[in-house]
Amino acid sequence: MKVVVIGGTGLIGSKVVALLGEHGHEAVAAAPGTGVDTLTGEGLAEVLRGASVVVDVSNSPSFKDEDVMDFFRTSTTNLLKAEAEAGVGHHVALSVVGTDRLLDSGYFRAKQVQEDLIRASDIPFSLVHATQFFEFAKGLADGMTEDGTVRLPDARIQPMVSDDVAAAVGRTAAGDPVGGVVETGGPEAFRLKEFIRRGLTALNDPREIVTDPRARYWGAALQEDTLLPGPGAHLGATRFADWLARQS
Numbered sequence: 001m002k003v004v005v006i007g008g009t010g011l012i013g014s015k016v017v018a019l020l021g022e023h024g025h026e027a028v029a030a031a032p033g034t035g036v037d038t039l040t041g042e043g044l045a046e047v048l049r050g051a052s053v054v055v056d057v058s059n060s061p062s063f064k065d066e067d068v069m070d071f072f073r074t075s076t077t078n079l080l081k082a083e084a085e086a087g088v089g090h091h092v093a094l095s096v097v098g099t100d101r102l103l104d105s106g107y108f109r110a111k112q113v114q115e116d117l118i119r120a121s122d123i124p125f126s127l128v129h130a131t132q133f134f135e136f137a138k139g140l141a142d143g144m145t146e147d148g149t150v151r152l153p154d155a156r157i158q159p160m161v162s163d164d165v166a167a168a169v170g171r172t173a174a175g176d177p178v179g180g181v182v183e184t185g186g187p188e189a190f191r192l193k194e195f196i197r198r199g200l201t202a203l204n205d206p207r208e209i210v211t212d213p214r215a216r217y218w219g220a221a222l223q224e225d226t227l228l229p230g231p232g233a234h235l236g237a238t239r240f241a242d243w244l245a246r247q248s
Helices: 011-022 044-048 065-086 106-120 134-143 162-174 192-202 240-247
Strands: 002-006 026-030 053-056 090-096 125-130 149-152 181-185 208-211
Touching: 002 011, 011 026, 011 162, 044 065, 053 065, 053 162, 065 090, 065 106, 090 106, 090 162, 106 125, 125 162, 134 192, 134 240, 149 192, 162 181, 192 208, 192 240
Parallel strands: 002 026, 002 053, 053 090, 090 125, 125 181, 149 208
Antiparallel strands: none
């Protein structure tokens, strides 16, 4: 089976390509660096020829509200059109647990538009909702730092390693379309403050971390369980402490 992975040279995409290849599929990495640009449509018709499944794990190069909305709206529209013309039978997109609960954020509004476009198309689809990655603990802290202090909402998070995200995406791509959402997360839930503290401690990052009721998560207010997967989610096996130990 030929599977085209949009964003196939990135953190998740490269892992998905490798996993699908190990399981006997013809996995093709598609990205601007390989001559495929979903924003302009360049190379789409050629790379999708003969494809049974398209996996989209691409992301906007800019997180400014207007830029990220334009990226997901334009790229998803172009991709779905090209898939319909190529006769692709399954569209798999990686999205985020809690997207529909985070719409105060420009980024998550754009992800919701992406999902809405996919649902409205005639192509059978599966949406993989994943929790935050272990690898992005520092990035989260950077985005919530004011005057040298990391200010976080008081909420829980159930992060997972990128390898387990890729496994969930690959497993979904190799299966039948579900016509809805497949959720995946890590094996443990933490207070957001604890997750960030442990991540920064492992990097010898001395920033102070505080809980602030005014703090927002990429512009969105959080409830206790906004970032948690629901019942029935597939949970990865890799624990945060074990992953951190391997990094050192």
